[in-house]
Amino acid sequence: MPDFIHLSILALCIFSKYYQIFTTRHSYEAAIVSSRRRLRPPPDSNECSVCLSELAAEECCELASCGHAFHRRCVERWLKGYSLTCPLCRDTVVPEAVAAEYRRLLAKEEDDFVEKEFALALLNALNVGRCNNGFFSLS
Numbered sequence: 752m753p754d755f756i757h758l759s760i761l762a763l764c765i766f767s768k769y770y771q772i773f774t775t776r777h778s779y780e781a782a783i784v785s786s787r788r789r790l791r792p793p794p795d796s797n798e799c800s801v802c803l804s805e806l807a808a809e810e811c812c813e814l815a816s817c818g819h820a821f822h823r824r825c826v827e828r829w830l831k832g833y834s835l836t837c838p839l840c841r842d843t844v845v846p847e848a849v850a851a852e853y854r855r856l857l858a859k860e861e862d863d864f865v866e867k868e869f870a871l872a873l874l875n876a877l878n879v880g881r882c883n884n885g886f887f888s889l890s
Contacts, residue, residue, distance in 0.1 A: 761873060772856060779853040782845045783830045801825035801838050817842040 799806055799822045806820060813820040819839045821829075829838050835845045 757873070761870060765870065772860070775852055775856045779845070779849055780831075782849045783827055799825050801829055814842070814844055816844055 797806055798804060800819070801821050802825050804822070806822065810822050810824070811820055812823045812826065814826065814837050817837050817840050819837050821838065826838070830845060835847070835850045836843055
């Protein structure tokens with residue numbers, strides 16, 4: 752029974768951590784999505800300034816903060832690549848608080864290697880002698 756309690760606590764810690772990761776990523780991506788509007792007709796300029804390809808009405812969007820138009824995928828890739836600003840005028844697109852939390856999360860993910868190794872060592876210690884063909888069993 753104590754092994755079950757230890758595994759339950761470990762599972763709860765892991766669940767809590769990944770819930771935080773999920774919510775942070777979701778809020779960052781929601782900020783990116785809310786920063787752009789769909790356009791029906793293409794704007795005056797007929798090329799995307801990120802990829803320099805022609806803009807079509809169905810793929811075109813403009814940033815809500817400044818009104819510059821790009822391909823939806825191009826501007827999402829730009830904003831997800833740590834750039835918080837419009838590619839043309841450098842106007843802030845993603846709120847700094849949301850972006851700072853997202854950058855903190857990415858840095859923390861890189862540092863979590865030791866934590867993952869510790870969790871595996873704990874699982875291994877709890878399941879000594881109960882490993883069957885490389886898989887842990889709780890019985």
